[in-house]
Amino acid sequence: xxxxxxxxxxxxxxxxxxxxxxxxxxxxxxxxxxxxxxxxxxxxxxxxxxxxxxxxxxxxxxxxxxxxxxxxxxxxxxxxxxxxxxxxxxxxxxxxxxxxxxxxxxxxxxxxxxxxxxxxxxxxxxxxxxxxxxxxxxxxxxxxxxxxxxxxxxxxxxxxxxxxxxxxxxxxxxxxxxxxxxxxxxxxxxxxxxxxxxxxxxxxxxxxxxxxxxxxxxxxxxxxxxxxxxxxxxxxxxxxxxxxxxxxxxxxxxxxxxxxxxxxxxxxxxxxxxxxxxxxxxxxxxxxxxxxxxxxxxxxxxxxxxxxxxxxxxxxxxxxxx
Amino acid sequence: xxxxxxxxxxxxxxxxxxxxxxxxxxxxxxxxxxxxxxxxxxxxxxxxxxxxxxxxxxxxxxxxxxxxxxxxxxxxxxxxxxxxxxxxxxxxxxxxxxxxxxxxxxxxxxxxxxxxxxxxxxxxxxxxxxxxxxxxxxxxxxxxxxxxxxxxxxxxxxxxxxxxxxxxxxxxxxxxxxxxxxxxxxxxxxxxxxxxxxxxxxxxxxxxxxxxxxxxxxxxxxxxxxxxxxxxxxxxxxxxxxxxx
Numbered sequence: 001x002x003x004x005x006x007x008x009x010x011x012x013x014x015x016x017x018x019x020x021x022x023x024x025x026x027x028x029x030x031x032x033x034x035x036x037x038x039x040x041x042x043x044x045x046x047x048x049x050x051x052x053x054x055x056x057x058x059x060x061x062x063x064x065x066x067x068x069x070x071x072x073x074x075x076x077x078x079x080x081x082x083x084x085x086x087x088x089x090x091x092x093x094x095x096x097x098x099x100x101x102x103x104x105x106x107x108x109x110x111x112x113x114x115x116x117x118x119x120x121x122x123x124x125x126x127x128x129x130x131x132x133x134x135x136x137x138x139x140x141x142x143x144x145x146x147x148x149x150x151x152x153x154x155x156x157x158x159x160x161x162x163x164x165x166x167x168x169x170x171x172x173x174x175x176x177x178x179x180x181x182x183x184x185x186x187x188x189x190x191x192x193x194x195x196x197x198x199x200x201x202x203x204x205x206x207x208x209x210x211x212x213x214x215x216x217x218x219x220x221x222x223x224x225x226x227x228x229x230x231x232x233x234x235x236x237x238x239x240x241x242x243x244x245x246x247x248x249x250x251x252x253x254x255x256x257x258x259x260x261x262x263x264x265x266x267x268x269x270x271x272x273x274x275x276x277x278x279x280x281x282x283x284x285x286x287x288x289x290x291x292x293x294x295x296x297x298x299x300x301x302x303x304x305x306x307x308x309x310x311x312x313x314x315x316x317x318x319x320x321x322x
Numbered sequence: 323x324x325x326x327x328x329x330x331x332x333x334x335x336x337x338x339x340x341x342x343x344x345x346x347x348x349x350x351x352x353x354x355x356x357x358x359x360x361x362x363x364x365x366x367x368x369x370x371x372x373x374x375x376x377x378x379x380x381x382x383x384x385x386x387x388x389x390x391x392x393x394x395x396x397x398x399x400x401x402x403x404x405x406x407x408x409x410x411x412x413x414x415x416x417x418x419x420x421x422x423x424x425x426x427x428x429x430x431x432x433x434x435x436x437x438x439x440x441x442x443x444x445x446x447x448x449x450x451x452x453x454x455x456x457x458x459x460x461x462x463x464x465x466x467x468x469x470x471x472x473x474x475x476x477x478x479x480x481x482x483x484x485x486x487x488x489x490x491x492x493x494x495x496x497x498x499x500x501x502x503x504x505x506x507x508x509x510x511x512x513x514x515x516x517x518x519x520x521x522x523x524x525x526x527x528x529x530x531x532x533x534x535x536x537x538x539x540x541x542x543x544x545x546x547x548x549x550x551x552x553x554x555x556x557x558x559x560x561x562x563x564x565x566x567x
């Protein structure tokens with residue numbers, strides 16, 4: 001028995017959500033008095049792989065085959081399932097990222113494993129292996145018991161936190177047979193905005209709604225987000241009107257996020273919007289309507305016009321940083 | 323082109339979620355059910371791809387007879403026929419296995435789902451069906467174009483997008499942007515009553531997971547209001563009290 005964690009790389013680097021998944025997997029390995037092995041696929045330098053030891057991986061399997069340089073979920077799932085079998089790992093952990101969401105279900109089927117996706121806590125230690133996961137788009141949690149022998153867990157970003165737990169990571173090259181039929185999808189292009197914080201991973205988020213009146217008024221939202229190092233988001237009417245891209249829409253039919261801080265500006269707080277942001281640790285609402293439902297679920301609030309409050313908030317933040 | 327669209331029957335987005343029986347069951351009292359909004363996007367795309375006699379669209383749902391009104395709604399939007407696998411869905415693994423069993427000998431060129439259901443939010447079914455059928459799966463797509471045997475898709479990734487191509491059969495899960503959701507017209511609603519809705523029995527599979535209990539998020543304390551001209555005070559609270567900046 002052991003625990004295997006898949007460490008997703010982007011351009012040869014690991015993100016915070018990966019260190020978080022390793023920290024979480026290490027905690028499960030400790031619960032079960034076993035070791036944690038990590039598996040990396042693609043071109044990652046040894047020093048970066050070694051760094052996984054800091055969070056508790058005692059072994060790192062490095063898969064660097066040419067045909068696996070870029071993400072193909074079918075082939076990656078084969079390699080990870082193969083590694084789980086070779087390492088006798090009965091628990092596989094990965095980050096619930098966009099790629100993780102396409103990968104975890106395939107691994108689960110290969111290992112005939114129950115899958116807890118969107119996990120927010122460690123499994124129970126009552127012998128039942130129950131995991132709390134988000135459900136109903138953030139309106140509730142479902143306690144899911146994985147009853148199969150093998151188990152797959154996809155951890156939500158910002159749910160567990162990064163915890164250092166140093167081990168000396170031994171790096172081993174790992175090769176797995178990949179069938180040609182596993183390489184059916186071909187990546188033609190990757191477009192990544194490198195100057196912006198990615199919304200699903202963001203620790204701080206500044207979001208705005210219809211109260212901003214038009215796309216031309218987003219300058220102050222971006223300035224505030226830039227000063228905080230936050231990602232920008234928006235409500236559904238805003239993305240529906242094409243003021244902002246769909247990828248920024250948070251809420252029940254957009255994406256669900258759980259940052260440490262969510263600042264909602266000019267958003268009234270419809271139930272569908274609240275669903276997507278209710279697991280944020282701290283919520284700040286700025287709205288000119290004191291009756292806006294969002295104030296009922298906020299930790300801090302300012303009743304006032306966004307066009308007056310936000311510039312002052314930017315000033316105050318600049319003063320705070322200075 | 324033959325397209326299969328997997329649809330889920332979910333509570334309307336305005337539903338207040340509550341539970342009964344010591345928080346072990348979802349409280350269905352007074353809940354309106356709808357076609358999962360993401361599945362509606364998938365269905366709309368499928369109709370767009372087959373319009374003008376270029377193919378057929380079949381919708382499949384795994385559920386009990388009480389789902390039939392939702393399935394009829396999908397037929398009203400424009401699917402040609404429907405299949406319901408008669409079972410109470412246990413988890414995504416179970417649902418995916420039923421869909422794969424149905425699809426394996428039917429020769430669908432393309433299978434579409436929504437990116438996730440808005441009740442269990444798994445985003446599992448598409449990739450699981452892909453694995454059961456041993457065909458490529460592309461999750462959370464924002465764009466899909468089909469040119470002969472090759473499809474080009476845009477997939478969402480953190481902070482950007484990835485453009486991928488795939489040839490032959492595949493399954494994809496659709497997010498916003500893939501198609502404008504179609505609204506059923508009167509002719510659609512009338513014809514939906516007579517379109518075929520076939521019921522097939524489920525295959526047995528071993529259980530891998532079960533939901534044992536639900537929880538609702540802990541309520542937040544009273545909101546702390548800061549006067550509009552005291553923004554520095556808000557920054558101070560976020561820094562020294564909430565410790566988030």
